Each structure stands twice: as structure tokens, then as C-alpha cells.
Amino acid sequence: MNKKVLTNPLSGFMELLPSKQMLFNKKSDIIKQTYETFGFIPLDTPVLERLDTLMAKAGEEAEKQIYQLQRGNKKLGMRFDLTVPLARYVAENYGQLTFPFKRYAIGKVYRGERSQAGRFREFYQCDIDVIGDKTLDLRYDAELPAIIYTVFSKLGLKEFTIRINNRKIFNGLFKELRIEDNSADIMQAIDKLEKIGEKAVKIDLEKCGLESTVINRIFDFLNLAGTSDEIIDGLAQLGVNNNQFNEGLDELSEVISLVRKFGVPESSFKIDLTIARGLDYYTGTVYETQLNKYPEVGSICSGGRYDDLANFYTDHKLPGVGLSIGLTRLFDQLVKKGIFKTETTTPTKVLILPMIDDFKPGLELASILREKKIATEISFADSKMKKRLGYANKLSIPWAVFIGEDEITKGVYALKNLETGKQEEVNLEELISKIQQ
Amino acid sequence: MNKKVLTNPLSGFMELLPSKQMLFNKKSDIIKQTYETFGFIPLDTPVLERLDTLMAKAGEEAEKQIYQLQRGNKKLGMRFDLTVPLARYVAENYGQLTFPFKRYAIGKVYRGERSQAGRFREFYQCDIDVIGDKTLDLRYDAELPAIIYTVFSKLGLKEFTIRINNRKIFNGLFKELRIEDNSADIMQAIDKLEKIGEKAVKIDLEKCGLESTVINRIFDFLNLAGTSDEIIDGLAQLGVNNNQFNEGLDELSEVISLVRKFGVPESSFKIDLTIARGLDYYTGTVYETQLNKYPEVGSICSGGRYDDLANFYTDHKLPGVGLSIGLTRLFDQLVKKGIFKTETTTPTKVLILPMIDDFKPGLELASILREKKIATEISFADSKMKKRLGYANKLSIPWAVFIGEDEITKGVYALKNLETGKQEEVNLEELISKIQQ
16 A cells, blocks of 8 residues: 555654553642642643743743744744743733732643754643742742652652752852853853863853952852751851842742751752853742752753743733743653553453343443442453453453343352452442452 | 733633633543543643644645644644544554553644634644444444533533434435535535525525435435434435445444433434534544534534544554544633533632741641642731731632641641631641531
């Protein structure tokens, strides 16, 4: 026959086989449910936005990555994150929202990045944000990492570190050193510290025109190490005499103390002075999260505080703080590393196999089980038993129920555990309780 | 200040305030859970597809509506339904799927239709399909409407009718009347019957070049009325001597008898011989579903049987049957008619209000409640009690818990029902049981 159309998904677009899809949904449901138990409200905004709306907030890099389209004379784009739509939404619905507005969103975003292993062009972000009206308490900067800690624990992740910093510290230091006009280039150089090491970064900083005394003071700062408390002491002793620096230090110190109060164990968070995160966007606390054993995965949950979420869209001042889990990439990596393991290929727990043509008794049982939220299928009696059981085995359905003349006469069911092979005669009550165990 | 960027969503794109979003999610969860209790496997495919893939299956009308984009030298499009991606997926993963492959999908699709009240350009479809390998039992043509009946009942809809027909009956009749070459135009004319009436349709059919004897035979057929059984008898007595017609009649008769066996009450389904649904796509059973009291809403759930789902993508013969709920439009209409009513604005059930600066006792209570899946927020003690309670009232949070020195000393909580205003001192156990009631 003729050549057919290509059937693989586009490169950079995740598409899963049933068992992995079931696993993905399970993880995504855990995130959703945890966000909800903390009282966050769900929000679902369109995938398409006016290109203007996206451009108003996108940095140069994001702009290039936007999937653009034209409809009539309108320029549209696919959203590249969930924060821009949130800003637009809060600006649009300001009068009808209750502040602090706590919302979560789990949805697909699009970035036309160059194709690369482990990078996705369509991926799920799972965001929580708290938006204040004019002001927003610093406690939220500590509550969000506590929520993320709960989420990751429930996802079965153990060894991860939420790294916390405050952008005001950087900004204040740069002002003190009178290098704030050059801060974008300098930050870019510093961002590479983990990748290329101190020596190479120093050379880059020289290229930025920095004198060696200034470079040394930057590294006095970057090299502060130890526990969170030791770093805070170290920062206080640096002798930086700048208001913004000191404000950032106070905030960081307060956030760290609150994160402890919110119950995050010392082993799961730390101060990391090298975290900058999108120089123009965040204005206070910033976060990144890494898997201790797999730093190569990169940050699996990032975010921060912004003074004014929606300044492009409204004159209301809306400070906010948010965190975002990049679920698609996280899932992909943890499946590959064997940390997330598939469990089941179908929701079905019971396959009912009528042994006679009349499938009414099977249907009645199915209805009862489904009302108890036990997923149930019926296999029709027109093919051989081996083939019918083969379907259950291929899908790893755990239970089979046979219903024949005998069973109907006696008012019982033949219940078979397809894992152990054990079969027994049970009444309805026993059947339900065995399956629910 | 200056003019800001537009903040309303694009026209034809639904965006909901929190209380409606909560309601939408509740309805969508009911659909999802019901599909799963029937053993359907979730599937999530990319929103973007190769334009070729979409074009291979799109009719002329759909083609015009595809949101197209170009990335490098690749032409892409946003999916306009969930069936085309399913076809591509099954073709791609044929060797790794278990047949009959039962999958559900709930996702956004895109159609650049002309803007019109009640029409959406981005909308959710909630699809179930069963795909067979080479063959697929007719019982699935009856099980699907039974599932949809369960879904709609659980959604709180009472008066709806699943209309069932079989395309082979039409096709056979057209062959018998030797008008099959003209069938597309004729079908189009017949499709307007409910809107413009018999007289006007007859004039249109004359314009198609049909003789009055042929038109009369078509109307003998279309005017068959009565119960499902009466229509089936009427069809048998029409004296059509065509194999395809008789095959269609047998199938329809069998499907109707099976739909009864599957427990769908007689009042919720009927044969409707005027249903055609996309002449080129469906090959057997076809369905449409209407709300009895609101026919103007149009079909809220449509679908049918297709002999060969993925013939553009694979040489494997994959017959299937599917049904799709257009949730966005259904939701929009039922909210406007007051049938779907908002209940809550936040997942939060409890607002904990510490009366002292130390919020640790509040946090401990919150953790316990959240572990029991009771959504809980903590209000911090830095603003006035009136303002803190105002937040709970605006969001209609049902319960408040006050924790002050007194309560901590006595080991109790002051629990207030914010609907009745009643406040009482309770211990932890009582608190949980009252809230869970």
C-alpha cells in the first residue's frame, strides 16, 4: 500500500503510552489535590492570547520562542507560561476577586526551543501564586515553599533542596559597588558559576570591565558558605552599607525563620546566594529546587516574589509570590531514572466475564461496583475464555469475576485474583470487601 | 497613567471567575470519573499536530477552521477534535496497545469559527472511544450511550434524549433510489428539516434534481414516527430491497435492543432517522443528544461508528465507535439557563484564625485537617478580626476556627459555623467530625 502520513508526535511534544499516562495523571492529581487542600482556587485560562499581551511580559528570549499565528488581522500567540495569563486575568477581574487571591493552575505552555534531549516544546506547568492587593505579607514567601515541600513529599521525592535567595541583596550589593548599570551582563556571568567555575567567571567579569577589587568583593559574597544561619551572619558581616541590601537581608532572614516555622525540615531548604532568576521580573525572594542526587535535571520548581504582577495591564498595584513545577520535564526525567514507576495500564480493577449469553447479571454487578467507584469492565461471551482472560492479563487487571448458570442459581460469584491465580466463591458483600482491600 | 494592554480574553475563548471555574471542574471531574469507572484509559495528546495529519482527516469545513502556524519550514495546526489525534496515536502505537482499546480524553480543541453567541473557538471535548483490531462487537455501539446516560444523570441532567440512527439505512435507501452520487447535497438539504420544515426541504430537493416520486419516498422514510419499535417495523415495511439498507436496519434494531439491556430507560433514547452526522466519516451507528426542554442548545453529545478509524495513517483496519461531549458549550448554556448552579468560590472548608502571633498551633491543626483532605487556610494575626473574617465571608468558607491563649490552655478549639453563626468549644475529634458531616 501507499506511503501513509507520519504518525509520531512532533519532536519536543510528549505523548505517553497508557501505563505512563496513568502514572502522569496520578502525579498531576497529587499536585492538584495538595494545592487544593491548602485552599488554592483552580484557574484555567486560554492557550491562545493576543501577541501583544504576551510580548508585554516576555523577555527577549521568551519572545523568540513564542508560537505565533495570524487569524484575519489579529496576531495571536500560544502562552509560554501561566504567569502572564494570571496577570491579565487579575487585571481584568480585579473587582470580582477576593485578595489575597490564591490560585493554582495546571496547564500546557508552549516554547519553540531548539530541540534538545529532555527539553519540551509543549509542557505542563503546575503553578501556585498568591496575589495581594497593594500589599502582601512576607509569610506567603515562606508558606509557598512549605506547600511545595508537601507536594514533593507526596510525590514520593525525598532528597530535594529548595534554594532560597533574595534579589534585593544582589541589587543592593551592585549599588554599593556602583556596578548596577552593568548588572544584566554581570548576572549572566555569575549564573554560569556552577557550570564553568570561579576562574572562568572572573575572566568574564573582567571582560565586563570590573576592577579586581570589585570582583573580589563579589566573590567574598558568593563564597559565603555554611548553614543558612551562618550565611545570614556572613552577609551581615560583609560590611555592605546599602538600604536595599539590608532590606533583602532582613527579608531573607525572616523568610528562613518562617520556613522553619512552617515545618520544612532543615535538610530540604537552604540559602543559595547565586540564584538570580530573570533579573527584571522578580523583586524579592527567589526560589529554585534541585534533586540532590540529580543536579543535572536542573531546577524542578522555581519562582519568586514580584512587587507588581500586572503593571503592564492595570494601574492597581498587585504584589505576588509564586512557584511553578515543570511537571513534564520532571516526570520524563524521573521515569528515565526509575524513580517514578508505572503501576497500572488501565483504571479497571475488575473484569466481569459472563459465561452465558445473557450479560444482565454481569451488568447489575458492574453497576453496583461502579457506584462504589470500583472501575469495572464487562467481557462479552462471544470469544474464547483464553482470549477474554488474555485481555485482562495484558492490561494487568487485578480481579476477574465469572458468572455462569451455577453462580446465578446459587446467588454467588466466582472471584479470581489474577495475580495469585486464587479463585473462590463469594457473595456480593465479600466480593466488594475483597476488591476494596 | 497610560493606556494599558487589553485584558479581556480573546472572543470565543471561555474564561471563568473562580466560582464558575470550581463548578466547571466539578462537572469535568464527574465525566472523568464516570469514564474511568467504566474502565476507559486516559489519553493526552499534543495540542499541536502536523498540518498534514489534520488535513488528512478534516472535511472542507474543518480545514478552513484550523488554526495554522509555521515554525521554520514546518506547517503545524492546532487540533480541531480529539479523534484525529486518537487515530494517529493508535496507528503509531498499534503494537503496544491492547484491543479493544478503550480510551477517554478530555482536552481543549480549536476551531476558528466566525464569532457567534454560544459558539467557542477554544472548547473542551470529553471523548470516549472503543477501537477494535479488525473487528469490533456491536455491543459497544450500545454500551457507549449507556455510559453517556450515566454521565448525564450524574451531571444532574434529567430530560435528555440520545437519538440513534444508522448511516447504512440512508446509504442503502439512496442506492435503492439511485441518488447516491448526489448524496452530499441531498443530506445537506435533509439536515435542515427541523429548521426550515418539510415544504422548504422539498423545494431544495427538487433543486437537487430529484423527481417527486423519489422525494415522496424519502419523506415516507423521514416521516416514520412512533416508538423505536414502531419505527423499526415501519422501516421493514418500506419495501426497500437493498442489502446495505437491511444491514443497517438489522444493526439499528440490535443496538436498540442492547441499549435497553444496558439499562437506558426508554424515555432517554429514541431512533431519529434524520440524523446523518458528517456523511463521509461515520459508517454505521450515529448518535446525537438533545436536552428535551432546550432543543436550541443543539446536540450536546454526538458520535458514531467508523469502519476504519486510521486508514490515512496505517494499513491496520481499526473499526471504532465513539461519543464526544462538547463540555464548554454545554456548561455555558446550562449556567445561563440556571440549571448548573455555582456552589462555592474556593476549595477551602476551614479558615483557621490564630488570635496570637504564634501560628504554630494553627499550623498543626491545618496539617491534621489537610491530611484528612479537608482544605484549610490559615489567616495571619496581623490585621483586624473583622477583615480576616471578611475574607472568609467573601469566599463563603463554611467554617472558622479561632485559636487563642484560652483555647491553647484548655486544649480546645473555638469552632464557628459561618453560615449559621453558631460557635462552640470542641476538641479535635469533634471538630473533624463536625466539618466532615
